[in-house]
Amino acid sequence: MKTLSSYQSGLSSFFQEIGEMGRFTGRYFRELFSTPFEFREFLKQCYQMGNKSLLLVSVTGFILGLVFTLQSRPTLMEFGAASWMPSMISISIVREIGPVIIALICAGRIGSSIGAELGSMRVTEQIDAMEVSGTNPFKFLVVTRILSATCMLPILVIVGDFVALIGSAIIENIKGDVSFTLYFNQVFAALEFTDLIPATVKTFFFGFAIGLVGCFKGYNSKKGTAGVGKASNSAVVFTSMLLFVLDFIAVFITDIFYN
Amino acid sequence: MKSNSVQNIKLGVLIVTGLIIFTLGVFFIGNKQNLFGDSILVSSVFKNVNGLQSGNNVRYSGVNVGTVKEIKFLNDTAICVDMLINREAGNLIKNNSLATINSDGLVGSMVLNILPTNQAPSPTIQEGDTLASISQVATADMLNTLNKTNENAALLTEDLLKITNSINSGEGVLGDLLKDKILAKNVQESVENLNETTRAARSGMTKLNGILNKVDYENSVAGLLLSDSSAQNSFRIIIADLQTASTQIKEISADLGQFSNNLNSEKGALNYVVKDTSFVNQLDQSMENIEEATHRFNQNMEALKHNILFRGYFRKLERQKAREEKQN
Numbered sequence: 384m385k386t387l388s389s390y391q392s393g394l395s396s397f398f399q400e401i402g403e404m405g406r407f408t409g410r411y412f413r414e415l416f417s418t419p420f421e422f423r424e425f426l427k428q429c430y431q432m433g434n435k436s437l438l439l440v441s442v443t444g445f446i447l448g449l450v451f452t453l454q455s456r457p458t459l460m461e462f463g464a465a466s467w468m469p470s471m472i473s474i475s476i477v478r479e480i481g482p483v484i485i486a487l488i489c490a491g492r493i494g495s496s497i498g499a500e501l502g503s504m505r506v507t508e509q510i511d512a513m514e515v516s517g518t519n520p521f522k523f524l525v526v527t528r529i530l531s532a533t534c535m536l537p538i539l540v541i542v543g544d545f546v547a548l549i550g551s552a553i554i555e556n557i558k559g560d561v562s563f564t565l566y567f568n569q570v571f572a573a574l575e576f577t578d579l580i581p582a583t584v585k586t587f588f589f590g591f592a593i594g595l596v597g598c599f600k601g602y603n604s605k606k607g608t609a610g611v612g613k614a615s616n617s618a619v620v621f622t623s624m625l626l627f628v629l630d631f632i633a634v635f636i637t638d639i640f641y642n
Numbered sequence: 643m644k645s646n647s648v649q650n651i652k653l654g655v656l657i658v659t660g661l662i663i664f665t666l667g668v669f670f671i672g673n674k675q676n677l678f679g680d681s682i683l684v685s686s687v688f689k690n691v692n693g694l695q696s697g698n699n700v701r702y703s704g705v706n707v708g709t710v711k712e713i714k715f716l717n718d719t720a721i722c723v724d725m726l727i728n729r730e731a732g733n734l735i736k737n738n739s740l741a742t743i744n745s746d747g748l749v750g751s752m753v754l755n756i757l758p759t760n761q762a763p764s765p766t767i768q769e770g771d772t773l774a775s776i777s778q779v780a781t782a783d784m785l786n787t788l789n790k791t792n793e794n795a796a797l798l799t800e801d802l803l804k805i806t807n808s809i810n811s812g813e814g815v816l817g818d819l820l821k822d823k824i825l826a827k828n829v830q831e832s833v834e835n836l837n838e839t840t841r842a843a844r845s846g847m848t849k850l851n852g853i854l855n856k857v858d859y860e861n862s863v864a865g866l867l868l869s870d871s872s873a874q875n876s877f878r879i880i881i882a883d884l885q886t887a888s889t890q891i892k893e894i895s896a897d898l899g900q901f902s903n904n905l906n907s908e909k910g911a912l913n914y915v916v917k918d919t920s921f922v923n924q925l926d927q928s929m930e931n932i933e934e935a936t937h938r939f940n941q942n943m944e945a946l947k948h949n950i951l952f953r954g955y956f957r958k959l960e961r962q963k964a965r966e967e968k969q970n
Contacts (some may be wrong), residue, residue, distance in 0.1 A: 423646075430649040433656050538660030545663045571670040575697065579667055 407599050411529055414522045421527050428531035432493050436539055443488050444543035448550025465559055469566050470573030472551045478578050481544040483630055486589040489536055490622040494597040497528050498618030501601025502611035529594035536590030537583055577641040585633035589626055596622040675709045680729040686741035686773040687720050694743050694752040700725045702756045707731035710754055738764040741773040
């Protein structure tokens with residue numbers, strides 16, 4: 384009986400959280416299209432999320448390209464299809480692996496950062512102070528961060544994909560004597576708009592999800608300093624899960640429209 | 643304030659870099675599909691497009707010159723394939739070229755190949771032209787043929803199996819060859835004989851080589867016979883004469899045979915002479931009589947020399963003889 388009630392409690396709190404997140408999203412869109420717009424804060428957040436994540440994304444992408452090529456090469460060699468390596472790597476990275484891996488990396492870095500920052504502001508009553516001083520904290524803190532994450536993630540993914548392809552080209556050049564020109568010729572011969580456009584579009588949703596969950600968890604943080612850590616942690620966990628759900632939906636829709 | 647502007651510059655660089663990479667990607671992919679360049683729209687009509695899709699490459703002499711734009715049914719047996727071809731490449735493609743659909747490798751996607759023809763010169767393709775098409779053997783057709791070949795191979799192997807089983811069980815000539823021990827022994831002996839013959843032939847050839855090596859081709863008759871080309875005609879004449887002579891000898895021997903037959907037959911004088919023993923006795927008697935008659939005739943002649951009527955004649959002969967001796 385006790386277990387059942389705990390399940391009911393957990394389920395109701397889950398739906399409650401989903402509902403609150405829905406309201407939070409609705410408020411975001413309302414605030415987004417109302418003046419004034421905090422452009423300076425938006426640029427600052429873009430810099431924090433974009434430029435500060437660039438090194439992490441680049442290193443991750445480069446290693447991703449290297450490792451993916453090194454792992455795939457023996458299998459393709461076994462089938463006598465080593466010449467298909469650029470096509471396979473490029474389609475895999477551009478379509479799926481690049482956006483998902485880089486989004487997960489950004490969820491870890493950006494999501495946790497937003498959750499911790501807003502959570503600490505909430506527990507130290509800075510957000511309340513902003514409300515008292517007449518500043519709209521939601522517009523200043525939440526809208527700018529979600530919009531920055533939405534805008535910067537596609538750019539980070541594009542750069543990450545490009546660096547991953549360079550890493551793969553280096554391995555192909557070393558292991559298979561494939562020139563960079565030939566490699567990128569084969570990459571662009573294999574890629575179609577149906578690979579690039581849906582993959583890029585879904586990164587906007589990934590960025591939006593990272594910003595939204597991070598802001599929601601941080602903005603609604605409670606229970607003192609422990610709540611900050613919890614907000615930060617749950618932001619990363621929930622975002623990661625949400626990214627896979629969004630990816631599935633994106634692939635499902637792409638499959639309906641393009642195949 | 644300065645820090646903010648530096649941050650904005652860095653952010654701007656990142657955004658511009660990302661947009662450039664994205665734009666380049668879009669450009670290269672679009673360029674591959676002839677979306678940005680100047681292109682010519684031409685079409686071709688096929689009965690079967692073998693899975694060709696919009697966006698597949700169009701190749702001219704193996705070079706990618708465009709992409710398939712659209713595939714549409716004209717009626718239940720004709721499918722129109724529209725293709726975009728680079729203006730630059732289009733200036734080289736003649737409008738009597740042939741379009742065909744092939745597979746790009748065994749498991750690759752389909753490609754539309756434009757094949758140049760060796761027919762009379764013709765103008766290059768223009769916007770809206772329709773190229774003639776030829777249908778190639780599709781993979782399914784190849785597999786069907788391969789299937790038939792496999793069935794035939796299966797029948798052949800079945801027959802071969804029967805033959806080998808028969809041979810193994812000793813049936814037929816081949817079975818005898820393989821199973822019969824006597825025959826095997828005979829074959830073995832034959833092979834041994836053959837070996838011996840070969841050995842003898844080798845020895846003979848060695849000796850012959852030795853003889854030929856000893857021939858002085860420049861000074862000996864054999865050398866002359868073997869090496870002098872001028873003697874060829876003489877030999878030819880000699881051989882012809884020999885042939886004539888042998889023909890004549892043959893005729894003579896035939897005549898002699900006939901003569902001998904005639905001789906052996908009881909008719910004719912010679913057979914009488916040769917075979918009749920009483921005749922021989924008579925002949926002996928006659929010869930004795932002739933000898934005696936000759937002897938008496940000589941006596942008569944000697945007596946005649948001493949006769950007064952003929953003495954002068956004989957003395958005249960003696961004087962003439964003496965005169966001739968004296969003159970010599």
